[in-house]
Amino acid sequence: PYDRPSLTLFNEHCDRVEHRFGLAGLHIKERAIRCEIECDGVVVELNDGRALKTANLVLAVGASEQPQWPAWAPRNDPRVQHVFDPDFDAWPASPETVAVVGGGISAGHVALRLLHEGHDVHLVSRHALRQHQFDSDPGWLGPKYTTDFSREPDRDRRRAVITAARHRGSVPPDVGRSLRRAIRRDRIKWHEGEVNQVVADHDGLKVGLLPGDELIVDRILLATGFASRRPGGSLVDDLVASATLPCASCGYPIVDSSLRWHPRVYVSGPLAELELGPVSRNIAGARRAGERIVDAVRTSGTTIS
Ligand SMILES: Cc1cc2nc3c(=O)[nH]c(=O)nc-3n(C[C@H](O)[C@H](O)[C@H](O)COP(=O)(O)OP(=O)(O)OC[C@H]3O[C@@H](n4cnc5c(N)ncnc54)[C@H](O)[C@@H]3O)c2cc1C
Structure with a gap:
């Protein structure tokens, strides 16, 4: 079901x-x-x-209308785009090395599409792959969790409950399987870390990762969700x-x-x-x-x- x-x-x-x-x-x-x-x-x-x-x-x-732009991401470089930007037009036309930044379903789909289109793909995520069938437990669709939630008068506590319940940055099982297979076969290069800076020059984009790694790519696609x-x-x-x-x-x-x-x-x-x-x-x-x-x-x- x-x-x-x-x-x-x-x-x-x-x-x-x-x-x-x-x-x-x-x-x-x-x-x-x-x-x-x-x-x-x-x-x-x-x-x-x-x-x-x-x-x-x-x-x-x-x-x-409010894609989340990380502070380190340059705003006016056409080689760096957010996949949810209304003007997004950054699918590479010829083979490129692309860093996809994000750890959720959108990052997963973008990385897999780029792989199938013949690009060299790096997937950069702050955390290990998290797998969930839904954005939140299906108990939230009925009275199991919503009854207590509706009784909670404190809106700050409601906000905390929502934050804890939402599986942000997760992928469903089918996307998780495809990603793990591609990573295992080294067809997608997986980097668990935080981007801390991007230096742009004519030869490419130098992506600095914490803790201590550097990638040189032609393009960065942000799949970092919404603000x-x-x-x-x-x-x-x-x-x-x-x-x-x-x-x-x-x-x-x-x-x-x-x-x-x-x-x-x-x-x-x-x-x-x-x-x-x-x-x-x-x-x-x-x-x-x-x-x-x-x-x-x-x-x-x-x-x-
Ligand atoms: C990658 C991705 C995967 C998803 N997968 C699922 C899924 O599997 N299952 C699921 O249930 N949900 C999924 N969702 C969520 C789903 O997209 C939303 O639930 C749904 O789009 C919400 O519809 P909405 O009409 O409330 O808002 P939106 O679809 O965001 O529509 C809001 C509209 O209002 C317009 N607008 C904003 N301001 C103005 C203005 N001032 N004047 C005129 N128009 C304005 C916007 O341009 C937009 O067109 C997914 C979302 C994403 C991003």
Whole structure:
């Protein structure tokens, strides 16, 4: 029951959901730059100058716009890129020596892809390969762990529970098997250590590793995940300030069990984490958020953006 669907099946499912609910017709392809809560609704300003007025707002901004850049990684060298950067275009066109930095599923997939495309691959991770089937124990999908979590009034303790429960920097068994095989056969060079500096010159990138090692590579691909700060950037920051929305000391929203941050503002994804727990960032969490928000809005008899 824990096997993942194939990509084709998942894509077909997404197409069917989109068709069934007419999502394409509802999609406005534009960036929201500001939200303002008024007495009778919320105004969402778009980048193209338009403004939408709605009774309710759901902030479902995800964390995809804040890839985690390590301090040592040069920002303006096209040979160093983060795989989650929206403008990522760093797959090498001809054989190269590439360092992939990171110890999770993305680093694993990137390293294996580069290997299959004929590159010389170094995989640099701060820790040994960690293997977990899921990002967190499946007990978080039901009452086993969520009952106690919901009873915990202290948001700092909830944050600590989430941090401990999430298996960051881990790979599922199939990726783990492929990586271990490639490392054993020396097809991927494994380096357990911390990058402490990168010196860039015309011949290549010198990657200094602690404790005491150095690689010379043509390219560095960062698979270092997403920054842990509250997502949403100035859109959410300004809304917090203008509507005095409650936040925990980690900066994340304090919401009620309907994921309501304000009578007209709901959250999902990472922003709902302190209420939904460690699954909030994945698809199961998105479903739970959808159920709670739809229930709340149906009860209030209003519409949503
Ligand atoms: C490598 C990887 C593997 C994963 N594998 C799994 C898995 O196997 N199973 C699983 O359940 N989950 C998995 N996840 C997590 C899954 O991707 C998320 O659960 C899901 O994408 C969350 O959807 P979302 O809509 O909440 O956020 P996102 O998918 O992050 O979407 C948020 C969207 O909001 C947009 N946005 C942000 N700010 C604005 C703005 N101001 N105006 C307009 N748009 C804005 C963003 O551009 C983005 O398009 C994986 C994630 C990654 C990165």
